[in-house]
Amino acid sequence: MANTKPHAVCFPLPIQGHINGMLHFSKALHFMGFHITFVNSEFNHRRVLRNAGLASLAGLPDFRFATIPDGLSSPKDDTDKSQDLAALCVSTKRHCASPLRDLIKALNDPCSGGPPVSCVISDFFTSFTLAVTAELSIPSIFFCSASATGFLSAVYLEELKQRSIIPLKVGVSLWKEDSxxxxxxxxxxxxxxxxxxxxxxxxxxxxxxxxxxxxxxxxxxxxxxxxxxxxxxxxxxxxxxxxxxxxxxxxxxxxxxxxxxxxxxxxxxxxxxxxxxxxxxxxxxxxxxxxxxxxxxxxxxxxxxxxxxxxxxxxxxxxxxxxxxxxxxxxxxxxxxxxxxxxxxxxxxxxxxxAASIGGVSWINLDRVIKEVIMK
Structure with a gap:
């Protein structure tokens, strides 16, 4: 039945905060029966492996990690430093479309071992994915954390009471964590x-x-x-x-x-x-x-x-x-x-x-998102 699952390709802006938000949402979709391909930049993928080891991105048969280049030159040392945000946004927009297109095509190959891609869920700040998905005739959905909505409208108290709050334990850290x-x-x-x-x-x-x-x-x-x-x-x-x-x-x-x-x-x-x-x-x-x-x-x-x-x-x-x-x-x-x-x-x-309990507004809202937006 694995090849009959809906398959979401999830691609965040490759910085820590956006990776975390998209990863939490991806884990929630996985819990609800989705096959997930989570896309990291090659630079961040190497950082995670260096700091947390190979097992950290091993994934599962139906939750896999993939990489594409971000277009920026790699630093000469392995120091844990954030990439320049402005340069990263520009480079991602200019250089990631073609690698993402090639990745989706590879995932849709019957030999890939997974179901065909049902949709691409991209970051609010990686809108270039619209052109890629339109070319491939695949639905494209923007993932906006509440932080992104701050640019669009006020976040009111009553709205926050209804917002999905799903505290999941899995995360990808670009820094070596000190326990x-x-x-x-x-x-x-x-x-x-x-x-x-x-x-x-x-x-x-x-x-x-x-x-x-x-x-x-x-x-x-x-x-x-x-x-x-x-x-x-x-x-x-x-x-x-x-x-x-x-x-x-x-x-x-x-x-x-x-x-x-x-x-x-x-x-x-x-x-x-x-x-x-x-x-x-x-x-x-x-x-x-x-x-x-x-x-x-x-x-x-x-x-x-x-x-x-x-x-x-x-x-x-x-x-x-x-x-x-x-x-x-x-x-x-x-x-x-x-x-x-x-x-x-x-x-x-x-x-x-x-809200996060089974039957709470978080899970009700997630179910609505899946039925009314992702799978529509």
Whole structure:
């Protein structure tokens, strides 16, 4: 019966946040009976294999990974750095159409071992796939995470209550994940640790980096801080020696971690975040309130709703000063407002759990998407 399954080719914009969103949706379709071919760029495929090993992309007989080139020159070293977003978008648009067309043709070959392609689900930012699918007479569907809808319309509270929230455990990480931070969290009191992560693209100036560092140090709070190798613009992220001495007993600093596992850990009491949509939803699903420092794109919109509409976020502001960082951490982790934010965050978690349960609105909406959009 494997060759009678509907076959979806899923192709995200090849950056961490978009890969995660598309992968979660692909896993949900797989659960609902689809054969999946998930398309990574060759550059990202190599990164994942280097950091997580061959088994990480082994897939299943009916969930396979494929690769196409992104058109950019590969870096000379193996340092984990994000590709330039603007250059990647331009290159993807110019160079990925032909390889994607060839891949779909190969998948439709009877010798491929899988069912013919039923549809191509592409990222909102890879609209060139429309021409490819039109040429091959295959339906093309845009996948828009809620972050993308921030460009199109406001995301209202009532809409979010109905939005599909499907917390799946499988992910593709472009950075090598450090699981030892979980052992460190296991030794901490409930709700005592602030988690700090600016996502996979946001870049800080050295001054911003130092202000955040001293705000964390001066707050007296225990914290887990993810510092990517490319976090600081144009240079390595070097902490002052006196800072390291100050925070050593109460901090854990790493290059990358399993964020969902961290956010769901009982020791986590707050999240200092760039407000990317994946991070926003993962924090809400874990019942963790946020300190918001939006960087670009939809993140300002997400921040506004977190802080002004949903009551589970407080904003630092564009001009980062250590005194404000310190004050907001203290307010979130120990103040009265922080307690109220935690209460509201747990309400959102309960809604997410209910929505993701069998028969909940998440599964009802997914079934509607399959019947009314994908298989129409």
């Amino acid at each position: 030892s931070c979980i052992e460190w969290l296991d030794e901490k009191d409930r709700g005592s640790v602030l988690y700090v992560n600016y996502g996979s693209i946001a870049v800080l100036t050295n001054d911003q980096f130092i202000e955040f560092a001293w705000g964390l140090a001066n707050s007296g709070c225990e914290f887990l801080w993810v510092i990517r190798p490319d976090l600081v613009e144009g240079e390595n992220a070097l902490l002052p020696p006196e800072f390291a001495t100050e925070i050593k007993p109460r901090s854990f600093i790493t290059n990358w971690c399993t964020q969902k596992e961290v956010l769901s850990h009982p020791a986590i009491g707050g999240f200092l975040t760039h407000c990317g949509w994946n991070s926003t939803m993962e924090s809400m699903c874990a019942g963790v309130p946020m300190i918001c420092w939006p960087f670009f794109a939809d993140q300002q919109t997400n921040c506004r709703f977190l802080c002004s509409e949903w009551g589970i976020g407080i904003e630092i502001g564009e001009d980062v000063k250590r005194e404000k960082v310190e004050r907001l951490i203290e307010e979130l982790m120990g103040g009265q407002k922080g307690k109220e934010m935690k209460r509201k965050a747990l309400e959102w978690k309960a809604r997410a759990v209910k």
